[in-house]
Amino acid sequence: MAGVRVRELRKEFPGGDPPVVAIEDISFTVDGQEFVSVVGPSGCGKSTLLNILSGIDTATRGQVDITQNGRPARLGYVFQSARLLPWRSVLDNLLFVQPARGPADRERCRRYLDMVRLGHTAGQYPGQLSGGMQQRVGIARAFSIEPDLLLMDEPFSHLDAITARSLRRELHDLWQETRKTVLFVTHDVSEAVELSTRILMLAPGGRLVADLPVRLPFPRDPAADEVALARADLLRRFESLDLLAG
Amino acid sequence: MSRARTLVRDTGERWRRWAWRLAGYAVFLGAWQGVSTFLVEGFVVPPPRAILTEMGGIVASGQVWIHFGATLRTIAIGFAVAYALGAAAGMLMGRSRWWEAFLSDWVLATLTTPGLIFALVAAMIFGLGPAGPVAAVIVTSFSYVAVNVVEGVKAVPHELVDMARAFGRGPAPVVRHIYLPFLAPYLFTAVRYGFSIAWKIATLSEVIVGTAGIGFMMRQKFQEFSMTGFLAWVLLFFAFALFLERVVVQRGMRRVLRWRVTAAVR
């Protein structure tokens, strides 16, 4: 599986004086089959980080190295909103990104739609689906190119709590099944604790303040004591950060 | 401190935008001059200077007041009548489905029929003279005004009307404090659209049956095959119409819509 190596990565947005620093010289590595959450409050550069890793944005300086056995890794990206082409059918939306994987393969696309239990919607337009179903199509799209690395940018934050919860479970099952390397951005501490094998804490200004393994067995019940403890611990760490900053 | 920087950058940006804008005018005038000097005869595309001189002549000789006056009178009478009728019809159509069904076919038909038809029919009824253009203006502007007022009436929020009723206010304050403020932008849009249509149909009518007016002069120059004169009149017309619409109407609009502008800025 793919590894991610980020070294001394810095991103500044010109326009302010001094320029606004979105990411301040962070370094980390992610190994194969890990599920790593990047957690932090709004505006701490989480999305910027993913955009740089995916090639949407460029870094001011520093190195990003995402390879799979020496070749550039294949990336899947799940966005905050589904970002489906509204004028193409669900199946065509999956086919649209297939060139990243190789020749378009309808069967593979259908298989991944089935995996998110949306096989019956293949011929429908995204506008005919609910928000939760659209997000599931977005997830199926990311998995359908069989990526080496999966980037996810707060994929459940626009959904209601009940839908988000069932989608989290679905994502976890998919990850258990496929064992993709996942980099998962969220501001929701309990979501991170529930899903990840490791948590990177980002503070405002894009500083990487902690790199914490989560050694709890799966499946994790959000109500269980040890999960609640881990969540409380993480929140305490963020609160102490605020004290230092303020 | 960073705000000061931003201001500096904004002024730089503004300068660049104005430079491009001026470049646009310069290139346009240059191309025009080039075409009339090198490519075609001067009477086909007269040089900008000649048109400016002609415009100056028209203004200086006082002709402009005679003909603009004639056209403006046509528009003023026609548009006042059309506005009163259209606003009344729009109110009726907005508030009652019966009146909407009664009037909507006619409004739609007058919106889609080419203005030429009304100009010609008015010409046949009233013959040469000022009455035909006035009638054509009334019929065409009426629908534009009505359509906008209907939109406005439908946009008045029911909750506010209900709220006023709940506090026991009578119809007069409801009209004054709820209907009018919400209708105001639509009433002004109606003025703008109705007015720009009134200009066009008035000049068109004058081209056909006018004995004076901008359209009448445009026909004269067309028949004399005087491109310079024609363009001079068109540009004067254009400048005047734009001035009335942009400066007079929009300034009035801004004053009446203060509450909305501040809401948008803050």
Added chain:
Amino acid sequence: MAWVRSPRAARLLSWGCFLAAWQVAVPLLPTDLLPTPSAVAAFMVAELRRDTLAPHTVYASFGLSFQRLGVGLFLAFAAGVPLGLLMGLRRWAEDFLHDFAVAGLAMPSLAWALVAGMWFGFGDLAPVVTVTLAAVPFVVINVAEGARNVPADLLQMSTAYRVGRTAVIRHVILPALMPFFFAALRYGLANAWKGLVLAEVWASTEGAGWVIKFWYDAHRSQGIVGYALFFVLVALLIERVVFGRLSRWVFRWRPARQHDSPDGAGPVTAGASGRA
């Protein structure tokens, strides 16, 4: 009496009132040139049966006008789409061209028609050029608006998935521009059609507009009114049938009841003065 209060009764009543008023008013007007409704109906039936005093049948005249309209609109799109894209994508082009586009929107089509008439004389060229000039500003402004509104999030998504340039153009950019092309066509066509009629009156010897002039000169008012009704019928046909069908097909992906205008930034519609 309850049925009188229904909208359907109102519609019937309004047609009835209109026809009655027309029939009654004609003898009272200060002219004997106005036709009665029956005279107009008789004229229209005769025209449709190719029985006419004009040099061409109604079919030939409208057919010719449509050809001119088609050629003119094609030219308007050929010139307007590249300009509009440039304006929408490059700030300097927007500053450079904006005032001319707005002035073009506000220019009465009468002026275009007469200028084209003086330049090109009688023939096909003046009407075609009028159509092009009257439609181009609508094309430019709407396409520019569309180019500014191509959804950035979908472009980013395409970048993240390494989708090729042609696929992006075909599956993202063109569909996103579609509503704006549509608005350009609809409003450009409406303005061009008015200009075309005028150009045919003063700078042509055939076509639907010229036939109206023919009836005017021949003092046949039923001809004018009858042709006016033909115009209304054609306009309704284009609006309801052609545009209605086309937009339902092009925008079939939209959830119900949004088939008309693009969401978010609206297309530029009437020619009052462009943007406020």
